[in-house]
Amino acid sequence: xxxxxxxxxxxxxxxxxxxxxxxxxxxxxxxxxxxxxxxxxxxxxxxxxxxxxxxxxxxxxxxxxxxxxxxxxxxxxxxxxxxxxxxxxxxxxxxxxxxxxxxxxxxxxxxxxxxxxxxxxxxxxxxxxxxxxxxxxxxxxxxxxxxxxxx
Amino acid sequence: xxxxxxxxxxxxxxxxxxxxxxxxxxxxxxxxxxxxxxxxxxxxxxxxxxxxxxxxxxxxxxxxxxxxxxxxxxxxxxxxxxxxxxxxxxxxxxxxxxxxxxxxxxxxxxxxxxxxxxxxxxxxxxxxxxxxxxxxxxxxxxxxxxxxxxxxxxxxxxxxxxxxxxxxxxxxxxxxxxxxxxxxxxxxxxxxxxxxxxxxxxxxxxxxxxxxxxx
Numbered sequence: 220x221x222x223x224x225x226x227x228x229x230x231x232x233x234x235x236x237x238x239x240x241x242x243x244x245x246x247x248x249x250x251x252x253x254x255x256x257x258x259x260x261x262x263x264x265x266x267x268x269x270x271x272x273x274x275x276x277x278x279x280x281x282x283x284x285x286x287x288x289x290x291x292x293x294x295x296x297x298x299x300x301x302x303x304x305x306x307x308x309x310x311x312x313x314x315x316x317x318x319x320x321x322x323x324x325x326x327x328x329x330x331x332x333x334x335x336x337x338x339x340x341x342x343x344x345x346x347x348x349x350x351x352x353x354x355x356x357x358x359x360x361x362x363x364x365x366x367x368x369x370x
Numbered sequence: 371x372x373x374x375x376x377x378x379x380x381x382x383x384x385x386x387x388x389x390x391x392x393x394x395x396x397x398x399x400x401x402x403x404x405x406x407x408x409x410x411x412x413x414x415x416x417x418x419x420x421x422x423x424x425x426x427x428x429x430x431x432x433x434x435x436x437x438x439x440x441x442x443x444x445x446x447x448x449x450x451x452x453x454x455x456x457x458x459x460x461x462x463x464x465x466x467x468x469x470x471x472x473x474x475x476x477x478x479x480x481x482x483x484x485x486x487x488x489x490x491x492x493x494x495x496x497x498x499x500x501x502x503x504x505x506x507x508x509x510x511x512x513x514x515x516x517x518x519x520x521x522x523x524x525x526x527x528x529x530x531x532x533x534x535x536x537x538x539x540x541x542x543x544x545x546x547x548x549x550x551x552x553x554x555x556x557x558x559x560x561x562x563x564x565x566x567x568x569x570x571x572x573x574x575x576x577x578x579x580x581x582x583x584x585x
C-alpha cells in the first residue's frame with residue numbers, strides 16, 4: 220500500500236513499555252528518552268531503522284475514542300500491559316524537534332491491513348543524537364497516557 | 371535450554387577502602403570511617419561475586435547475558451532480591467524512609483505482571499553504579515526508575531519543563547541527558563562520563579531543581 224506523509228496538525232501515538240515510563244507519585248507523566256531509541260539487532264529481531272507509531276486521526280471520534288481505537292489496534296499486534304503507556308505527539312512538533320537538531324524527520328502513514336491500518340513510521344531518527352532523542356521524549360511526545368486509564 | 375551470549379566480565383571488583391580513592395581523587399566520606407568503609411567494601415565485593423555467579427542478566431560490553439532456564443517471574447525475583455540485598459548492606463548510610471521508598475519503587479518496577487517476556491532484566495552492576503551515585507551525590511528527591519533496553523537502571527527527574535535522565539552503566543559510568551529552561555530559553559545537553567565528574571559537569575544547569583541535594 221502507498222505511504223503518505225501525515226498532516227502536521229495531526230498526531231501519532233507510540234506504545235511505550237512500563238519500564239520506560241517516567242512516573243511522579245505513581246502517575247505516568249512522561250517517557251525516558253530510551254523509549255525513542257532505535258533498538259539494535261538481537262538474535263531474534265533485526266535492527267530498527269525507524270520508530271513505530273499509530274496515526275491517531277486515522278480513527279474517527281473525539282480524543283478519548285481515538286485513544287481507545289489506537290490502543291485496540293496496537294493490542295492486536297503487540298503485547299500490551301496495563302502499566303505500559305501510549306505517548307502521543309503532534310506531527311509538526313516531531314518535525315520541528317528534528318529540524319532543531321539538523322535532522323529531517325518524516326512521519327508517514329504506512330498501513331498494513333488488516334491488523335495495522337493506522338500504522339505510522341517516524342523515519343530519519345538518529346539514535347546517536349542523544350539530545351534529539353531527549354527532545355522527542357521531552358517536547359514532542361508531550362502526552363503520556365497509561366494503558367490502564369484508557370477505558 | 372540455556373542461551374548464553376558473549377559477555378565480558380568486569381576487570382575489577384569494586385572496593386570502598388578509605389585508603390584507596392573511591393574514584394579518582396575522591397575518598398570514602400569521613401562519616402564512613404575506616405572500619406565502616408572496609409565493611410562496605412567487603413559487603414559490596416561479596417554481593418558482586420555472588421551476583422556474578424547468579425542467574426542475572428548482566429551488561430558488559432552492551433551485550434546482555436541471557437539465561438532462560440528460569441521462568442521470568444523467578445528471574446525478576448532474583449534480580450529484585452539481589453539489588454535489595456545490595457542496598458541493605460549499605461543501609462547504615464541511607465535514610466530509612468528513603469530506602470523504603472526505593473524498595474517500593476523497585477517492587478513496582480520489577481513486577482512480573484508488567485514485565486514483557488523479552489524485556490531485559492535489571493543489571494546488578496548497573497545498580498551498583500546507582501548506589502555509588504546515591505552515596506556520592508545524596509539526592510533527596512526520589513528518582514523515577516526504569517530499565518533501559520540493555521538492562522541498565524534508568525533514573526529520571528522532572529521539574530516543570532526541566533528534565534534530567536540518567537542511564538547508570540556498569541563501571542561507574544553515567545550517560546545523562548537534560549533539558550533546562552533558563553529565562554524561557556531552552557538548553558539541552560548530553561554526555562557519557564564517569565560518576566566522579568557528574569556533579570561538576572551538571573553544576574551549570576543547577577541540578578538542585580531535580581535532585582534537592584542533601585548534606
